[in-house]
Amino acid sequence: LDKRMAEAVPVLRRLGDAGYEAYFVGGCVRDLLMGRKLSDVDIATSAQPEAVMELFPRCVPTGLRHGTVTVLEGDRTYEVTTFREESEYEQHRRPQAVRFIQDLEGDLLRRDFTINAMAMDVTGEVKDPFGGLSDLERRTLRCVGDPDARLQEDALRMLRGIRFASVFGYSIGDSTWKAMLRHRELLSYIAMERVGSELDKMMNGSSPAAGLTLLGSSGLWQHFKQVPPVGRSICAAETPGDWPAGPWPADLDLRWAYVWISLSADHEALKKWLLHFNFGRQRIDRIAALVHMNGMAVESCQSEAAGDSVAAVYDQWIDLVLRFGRHTAMDWLELKRETKEGLPPVMSVEQLSELRRKTEAITVLSPADLAIGGDDVKAITDKPAGPWIRELLGELVRSCAHGRIPNSRDALLSEAAIRLEKE
Ligand code: ATP
Ligand code: MG
Numbered sequence: 001l002d003k004r005m006a007e008a009v010p011v012l013r014r015l016g017d018a019g020y021e022a023y024f025v026g027g028c029v030r031d032l033l034m035g036r037k038l039s040d041v042d043i044a045t046s047a048q049p050e051a052v053m054e055l056f057p058r059c060v061p062t063g064l065r066h067g068t069v070t071v072l073e074g075d076r077t078y079e080v081t082t083f084r085e086e087s088e089y090e091q092h093r094r095p096q097a098v099r100f101i102q103d104l105e106g107d108l109l110r111r112d113f114t115i116n117a118m119a120m121d122v123t124g125e126v127k128d129p130f131g132g133l134s135d136l137e138r139r140t141l142r143c144v145g146d147p148d149a150r151l152q153e154d155a156l157r158m159l160r161g162i163r164f165a166s167v168f169g170y171s172i173g174d175s176t177w178k179a180m181l182r183h184r185e186l187l188s189y190i191a192m193e194r195v196g197s198e199l200d201k202m203m204n205g206s207s208p209a210a211g212l213t214l215l216g217s218s219g220l221w222q223h224f225k226q227v228p229p230v231g232r233s234i235c236a237a238e239t240p241g242d243w244p245a246g247p248w249p250a251d252l253d254l255r256w257a258y259v260w261i262s263l264s265a266d267h268e269a270l271k272k273w274l275l276h277f278n279f280g281r282q283r284i285d286r287i288a289a290l291v292h293m294n295g296m297a298v299e300s301c302q303s304e305a306a307g308d309s310v311a312a313v314y315d316q317w318i319d320l321v322l323r324f325g326r327h328t329a330m331d332w333l334e335l336k337r338e339t340k341e342g343l344p345p346v347m348s349v350e351q352l353s354e355l356r357r358k359t360e361a362i363t364v365l366s367p368a369d370l371a372i373g374g375d376d377v378k379a380i381t382d383k384p385a386g387p388w389i390r391e392l393l394g395e396l397v398r399s400c401a402h403g404r405i406p407n408s409r410d411a412l413l414s415e416a417a418i419r420l421e422k423e
Contacts, residue, residue, distance in 0.1 A: 022047075046102050067082035093189050159187065162215060165211070204252050208255060227276060374393065
């Protein structure tokens, strides 16, 4: 057993000692057998939820309707779910009702893919009624039972299938794939935040391009609910050559930015797209800012090709940092570094580290960083207060960031006086 699973053994033992069956199930068994790092440890049991709550006073009834109790053991939590069957599905997304049952096999039968439908007891013995182990060996994703029925019950499974296939580098079994093609329009029943979270998990895997390609070639993209259009349509891209080949950046948001840059997305349209999939505000701003900044960085580099001096390019870079902020600038440099030649504009490693150095060295990025404030500039002129104060401070910020004047009270005041006189 893996260390994470070993820590959960007392939970299974307590259930066993009380006369119930208890197993590790689902993702943790799969990940253990694949030699992957486990994400969460889930437990299935023949005990009813009330019995589980009685056996484990430290628990939270997280999903009683579905038979799930979250048990706190040591400093970890485990989802303990009663063996269950699912009846009639509503709207291709959730069972109308669940029925608690006594046998493990019935519980494994309701699960989506054979590799997710295995269980393991405390001794490490695997229960595998649907051939999950041989599918692991063949690196193939197959539905449990009849793929048509399983994908119609819950259309999200199609997307989970593509996510698992791309994260694990598996192929999708023939009959499962054909069923996906037959039922792809059912995806429109699925809430966009659930779709977004699957897309995210897919993008975070080992081969995002494989997942994106599967989404294109299966036609699933077209059936997401009312997706706002962005740049060159993501739906139209369906061969591996349509996506960046990698290397991919480590950071998930940088990966999304990379995809959208490669599709020449407009950053405003992109914000709507990301919002549609319920990406949080912070992530939306971060990804869209990167795409926006990249467009402008490409422009400034093109002006270098047109004959500008290297010094002018650095000057333009400082302006970009002032406009987008240090975080976005550092994100962009990181994206550029990790994707190597995958992302225009072409830059040498030395150039990139010089830009990084310059970005880190800027000490004045906003009026709050200046050694003087609005009152100080107001005091050297008779002009009535107005928007000119903010504008003047902005110009002083620029002068400091570009290293033309030091950020000292004297230097700033005399520069302010010169600029006021010129008007
Ligand atoms: P990961 O946690 O790495 O995303 P997982 O396989 O553990 O992958 P979970 O969403 O945590 O996925 O679900 C746990 C288990 O519940 C799955 O392994 C599968 O057996 C079952 N399951 C989850 N979602 C579905 C679904 N939509 N239809 C059928 N079974 C499902
Ligand atoms: Mg899981």
